Amino acid sequence: MPLLIRNAEIVTADGRYHADVYAEGETVTRIGRDLEAPPGAEIIDGTGKLLFPGFIDPHVHIYLPFMATFAKDTHQTASVAALIGGTTSYIEMCCPSRLDDALEGYQLWKSKAEGASACDYSFHMSVTKFEEGTEGQLREIVADGISSFKIFLAYKNFFGVEDGEMYQTLQLAKKLGVIVTAHCENAELVARLQQGLLAEGKTGPEWHEPSRPESVEAEGTHRFATFLEATRTAGYVVHLSCQKALERAMAAKSRGVRLWIESVLPHFLLDKTYAERPGVEGMKHVMSPPLRQRQNQDVLWDALANGFVDTVGTDHCPFDVAQKALGSEAFTQIPNGIPGIEERVNLLYTYGVKRGRLDLHRFVDAASTRAARLFGLFPRKGTIAVGSDADLVLYDPEYRGVISAATQHTNCDYSGFEGMSIEGRPSVVTVRGRVQVRDGKFVGEHGRGRLLKREPVYF
Numbered sequence: 284m285p286l287l288i289r290n291a292e293i294v295t296a297d298g299r300y301h302a303d304v305y306a307e308g309e310t311v312t313r314i315g316r317d318l319e320a321p322p323g324a325e326i327i328d329g330t331g332k333l334l335f336p337g338f339i340d341p342h343v344h345i346y347l348p349f350m351a352t353f354a355k356d357t358h359q360t361a362s363v364a365a366l367i368g369g370t371t372s373y374i375e376m377c378c379p380s381r382l383d384d385a386l387e388g389y390q391l392w393k394s395k396a397e398g399a400s401a402c403d404y405s406f407h408m409s410v411t412k413f414e415e416g417t418e419g420q421l422r423e424i425v426a427d428g429i430s431s432f433k434i435f436l437a438y439k440n441f442f443g444v445e446d447g448e449m450y451q452t453l454q455l456a457k458k459l460g461v462i463v464t465a466h467c468e469n470a471e472l473v474a475r476l477q478q479g480l481l482a483e484g485k486t487g488p489e490w491h492e493p494s495r496p497e498s499v500e501a502e503g504t505h506r507f508a509t510f511l512e513a514t515r516t517a518g519y520v521v522h523l524s525c526q527k528a529l530e531r532a533m534a535a536k537s538r539g540v541r542l543w544i545e546s547v548l549p550h551f552l553l554d555k556t557y558a559e560r561p562g563v564e565g566m567k568h569v570m571s572p573p574l575r576q577r578q579n580q581d582v583l584w585d586a587l588a589n590g591f592v593d594t595v596g597t598d599h600c601p602f603d604v605a606q607k608a609l610g611s612e613a614f615t616q617i618p619n620g621i622p623g624i625e626e627r628v629n630l631l632y633t634y635g636v637k638r639g640r641l642d643l644h645r646f647v648d649a650a651s652t653r654a655a656r657l658f659g660l661f662p663r664k665g666t667i668a669v670g671s672d673a674d675l676v677l678y679d680p681e682y683r684g685v686i687s688a689a690t691q692h693t694n695c696d697y698s699g700f701e702g703m704s705i706e707g708r709p710s711v712v713t714v715r716g717r718v719q720v721r722d723g724k725f726v727g728e729h730g731r732g733r734l735l736k737r738e739p740v741y742f
């Protein structure tokens with residue numbers, strides 16, 4: 284059914300104006316004043332509302348075997364949560380471990396999403412080892428439409444790569460024109476610091492942050508940047524959490540290293556005191572890199588406003604309270620992760636735009652457009668233009684609500700952002716021209732999501 288959204292204020296990364304948007308099939312076909320719709324078209328009144336391009340979460344975990352358990356969401360639950368929060372595409376980390384075959388892992392991750400996701404999706408392909416045969420497998424995966432890799436400098440012996448493997452991965456990425464995303468923490472230091480703390484009887488969640496301090500992340504960031512420089516490859520630091528790491532990344536950027544920076548929602552809004560709460564309350568807020576000292580939040584907001592931090596993802600990774608409690612005896616056994624796929628856009632809008640920390644266009648850029656550009660989706664995604672996919676978020680800036688696990692759609696029994704107020708939410712969300720969400724309710728078609736084939740960008 285054709286779709287006409289009338290009289291909304293369109294806001295993209297670089298424009299703001301009142302117009303009607305008409306979509307036919309899956310695509311925006313006309314933008315203008317006083318557009319007519321044929322009989323049978325769905326007409327939505329956008330008066331008083333903002334119209335954003337569908338938001339893109341560049342960093343989520345949905346299917347994830349990790350730390351002796353599995354993350355709780357399926358693509359069905361995660362995509363509904365994403366859409367209700369205004370995210371119309373996500374890029375999931377495909378994470379086979381060092382023990383797994385990469386290609387089999389890729390097929391497995393793909394099979395979990397196919398026919399299950401209600402929004403569009405892609406994957407960053409994790410390279411967790413580099414051995415004979417790896418190059419051929421990665422070439423096959425890139426040819427299937429995956430134009431980004433992920434490496435872990437952390438999680439020794441599980442996801443983590445050795446420096447030599449990082450070098451080989453970057454060299455191949457350079458040849459193939461794909462960007463490499465990286466979790467930057469020094470695995471060896473984390474392992475040693477963990478052992479030391481546990482040996483001193485320091486077992487609670489409050490010791491998670493001291494086991495992976497800011498300097499450990501700064502080292503990983505610097506090392507990754509140095510390898511990018513040596514191999515002349517394009518890279519993207521995921522979930523950068525603190526000033527020390529930012530300084531290393533900025534130093535690399537300023538000497539011409541092609542490096543982009545993502546920070547994730549929890550690090551803008553939560554600090555390490557959350558993880559210092561006793562027992563399972565603290566465990567709910569354990570993620571890596573950890574929640575930091577509060578002063579880092581202002582640093583990240585400023586860097587985001589200036590565009591030094593390029594994108595905001597979530598690192599969405601729901602483990603429920605029973606799973607978190609696996610770490611009751613030792614913080615090293617707490618499954619790492621905080622859910623956020625549903626809250627990202629509303630919290631960023633409320634605490635960024637509404638609080639005057641973030642320009643409205645930079646908000647759209649950070650939450651949608653820049654990820655589309657970096658990961659080979661622009662201008663199909665990430666903007667509102669004739670020819671783009673009709674992924675549209677009609678946003679109600681007058682809505683007021685409070686975040687609560689009781690009303691969330693993510694399959695998890697807690698929210699890391701419990702009790703935070705939001706000032707705005709999507710009133711209509713479309714995926715390729717079809718209305719999937721209305722006023723906080725999923726009204727669409729499950730399984731509508733498609734794997735987004737992405738071309739290498741050759742930075």
Ligand SMILES: [Zn+2]
Nearest residue numbers: 342344376598
């Ligand atoms: Zn992650």
